[in-house]
Amino acid sequence: MFAVISNSMKTAVLIVIICQLCCIHAQSKYHIAPYESNWFEASEYCHRLGMRLAIADSEEKHNAIVAEAKAAELHASGFFGVWLGATDLARSRNFIWHNTGARLRYSKWDEGEPSGGDEHCVVLYYWPTQGFNWTWNDAPCSTELYAICENLGKEGCVQEF
Ligand SMILES: *[C@@H]1O[C@H](CO)[C@@H](O)[C@H](O)[C@H]1NC(C)=O
Numbered sequence: 001m002f003a004v005i006s007n008s009m010k011t012a013v014l015i016v017i018i019c020q021l022c023c024i025h026a027q028s029k030y031h032i033a034p035y036e037s038n039w040f041e042a043s044e045y046c047h048r049l050g051m052r053l054a055i056a057d058s059e060e061k062h063n064a065i066v067a068e069a070k071a072a073e074l075h076a077s078g079f080f081g082v083w084l085g086a087t088d089l090a091r092s093r094n095f096i097w098h099n100t101g102a103r104l105r106y107s108k109w110d111e112g113e114p115s116g117g118d119e120h121c122v123v124l125y126y127w128p129t130q131g132f133n134w135t136w137n138d139a140p141c142s143t144e145l146y147a148i149c150e151n152l153g154k155e156g157c158v159q160e161f
Pocket residue numbers: 128133
């Protein structure tokens with residue numbers, strides 16, 4: 001009897017440890033899509049993976065996303081853009097992180113951006129010939145760019161979707 005309880009407790013402890021490990025792993029994880037798509041498809045792509053378009057609401061997160069984008073080495077050609085999870089489609093000039101509803105406080109807009117017009121989705125660009133050096137721009141949401149997804153992290157192993 002004692003041995004049985006002990007074994008099931010061991011199993012329970014093991015499951016908790018494994019879960020913790022996967023959550024810790026999940027918290028720092030970004031993923032860049034293998035193909036370019038418009039902003040909506042990018043968002044849907046992340047959701048299908050149980051992730052969401054990356055939210056860069058601090059300098060640390062912006063830097064982590066830049067590091068991830070640099071590591072993908074797709075910027076070698078001199079043009080590389082990843083969709084971030086922000087848009088002002090609902091109300092012009094009022095940029096919102098779509099998956100949380102939070103307004104943008106931190107931002108890394110390039111000089112003169114956001115420029116408005118029909119540009120409503122936020123992209124992180126490396127495009128030196130146009131002056132973008134891992135800085136943000138508002139682009140038409142139909143532009144084909146890479147999704148950068150992030151794990152949800154804080155909720156542990158429970159997914160919000
Ligand atoms: C981009 O910015 C970094 C850091 O400030 C700088 O070292 C680099 O030369 C810049 N690259 C371009 C292409 O402007």
